[in-house]
Amino acid sequence: MGLAIAEHLATTQPASFSILLLEKNSAAGQETSSRNSEVIHAGIYYPVNSLKARLCVEGRRLLYQYCAQHDVPHRKVGKFIVAQQDEEEALAQILRNAAANGVEELTPVTTKELQRHEPLVRASHALFSSETGIIDSHAFMDSLLWRAQSAGVQFVPNTTVTRVTPEGSHFVVSTTSGSHGAEEVFKFRCSRFINAGGLHANDLATRIDGLDQTLVPRLYLVRGCYFSLNGKAPFRHLIYPVPEKAQKGLGIHATLDMAGQVRFGPDVEYIDTIDYHVADARREHFLQAVRRYYPALQPEQLQPDYAGIRPKLSSPEAGAADFMIQDASSHLLPGLVQLFGIESPGLTAALAIAKHTGDLLEL
Numbered sequence: 112m113g114l115a116i117a118e119h120l121a122t123t124q125p126a127s128f129s130i131l132l133l134e135k136n137s138a139a140g141q142e143t144s145s146r147n148s149e150v151i152h153a154g155i156y157y158p159v160n161s162l163k164a165r166l167c168v169e170g171r172r173l174l175y176q177y178c179a180q181h182d183v184p185h186r187k188v189g190k191f192i193v194a195q196q197d198e199e200e201a202l203a204q205i206l207r208n209a210a211a212n213g214v215e216e217l218t219p220v221t222t223k224e225l226q227r228h229e230p231l232v233r234a235s236h237a238l239f240s241s242e243t244g245i246i247d248s249h250a251f252m253d254s255l256l257w258r259a260q261s262a263g264v265q266f267v268p269n270t271t272v273t274r275v276t277p278e279g280s281h282f283v284v285s286t287t288s289g290s291h292g293a294e295e296v297f298k299f300r301c302s303r304f305i306n307a308g309g310l311h312a313n314d315l316a317t318r319i320d321g322l323d324q325t326l327v328p329r330l331y332l333v334r335g336c337y338f339s340l341n342g343k344a345p346f347r348h349l350i351y352p353v354p355e356k357a358q359k360g361l362g363i364h365a366t367l368d369m370a371g372q373v374r375f376g377p378d379v380e381y382i383d384t385i386d387y388h389v390a391d392a393r394r395e396h397f398l399q400a401v402r403r404y405y406p407a408l409q410p411e412q413l414q415p416d417y418a419g420i421r422p423k424l425s426s427p428e429a430g431a432a433d434f435m436i437q438d439a440s441s442h443l444l445p446g447l448v449q450l451f452g453i454e455s456p457g458l459t460a461a462l463a464i465a466k467h468t469g470d471l472l473e474l
């Protein structure tokens with residue numbers, strides 16, 4: 112989000128602004144943005160008029176344009192959503208929701224058509240989304256950083272924001288920089304401050320003086336593990352089951368990356384601390400979930416791969432929460448925008464979120 116926002120502001124705003132992009136790690140994109148499915152979502156599932164729905168549909172259109180203009184590797188591979196016997200009504204509901212969200216090109220397909228395209232997939236009903244694609248997310252982030260820097264953004268790695276103090280119409284931002292015990296403290300003033308801290312955004316918000324802390328939502332860390340499939344890809348499209356109840360995740364699906372590698376995931380596991388370990392013991396759970404639509408899968412074909420962690424705003428018992436993007440209309444601190452709960456489809460929506468953030472800043 113930080114990269115997309117910096118690129119957007121630097122390329123659309125007058126040169127009178129100087130923009131600092133502060134990153135606590137040694138490089139950009141080492142956390143959630145490099146631990147996802149790299150799917151460009153069509154915008155099918157999210158509640159009508161939610162930020163997720165609006166920003167996903169707009170973001171997807173912007174992202175395809177951006178990729179074409181700036182040579183970011185991507186492919187509109189398309190995805191099948193496959194339903195089993197008892198899921199026919201759920202599939203019909205998905206189709207209605209997608210239409211209400213303005214999603215183009217989502218069509219029912221017969222099992223015969225599905226078999227023709229994906230002979231190894233089992234389903235009794237299916238939809239095909241031709242607008243769904245895949246992207247090289249690292250190339251996308253590199254491109255955003257390069258364009259932002261070329262337009263004057265200063266990227267400052269190894270620098271953690273530790274405190275933000277409003278002072279008149281400005282913010283005093285305190286940071287620590289450096290690593291290996293040689294840390295230095297810096298302070299600077301700015302007229303706008305954007306908190307796009309991902310998994311740490313909620314914590315950072317607690318370090319903003321004068322911010323009404325009742326507005327800072329509770330963060331739930333929700334790990335999603337992936338298992339990769341050994342050998343040649345058995346599918347040519349992305350294969351998604353009907354989403355799990357209460358939309359905690361989209362269900363353990365099959366994705367392809369730009370190199371043609373098939374991965375299954377992500378599953379859903381509420382955890383207490385940031386921990387990216389993928390336990391081999393989850394193999395059985397993956398096997399059962401995937402065999403519903405790909406019965407030929409054998410346990411030894413699955414290899415534990417990577418995990419990502421969703422910054423969710425809803426408890427295990429509650430329904431799915433929307434993105435939460437706060438500006439002065441809620442917290443009364445002009446110039447401050449905060450992004451909370453930017454889970455999927457955040458990658459797809461990134462360029463639209465950047466535009467939306469720019470609009471909220473009223474530059």
Ligand SMILES: Cc1cc2nc3c(=O)[nH]c(=O)nc-3n(C[C@H](O)[C@H](O)[C@H](O)COP(=O)(O)OP(=O)(O)OC[C@H]3O[C@@H](n4cnc5c(N)ncnc54)[C@H](O)[C@@H]3O)c2cc1C
Pocket residue numbers: 112113133134135136139140141142143144145146147148149150151152270271272273307308309310311312315334335336377418419420421422453454455456457458459460
């Ligand atoms: C398992 C999984 C699968 C997903 N799949 C998809 C998908 O297929 N398609 C899709 O559209 N979306 C997907 N997403 C969502 C997408 O990955 C995220 O929405 C997006 O990457 C979030 O980006 P971000 O910039 O908010 O967070 P991050 O990428 O985590 O960036 C936040 C940055 O802020 C820095 N930071 C934090 N605190 C501070 C501080 N105090 N000082 C300085 N720097 C700080 C961090 O170091 C980090 O680099 C998925 C997410 C997960 C977890």
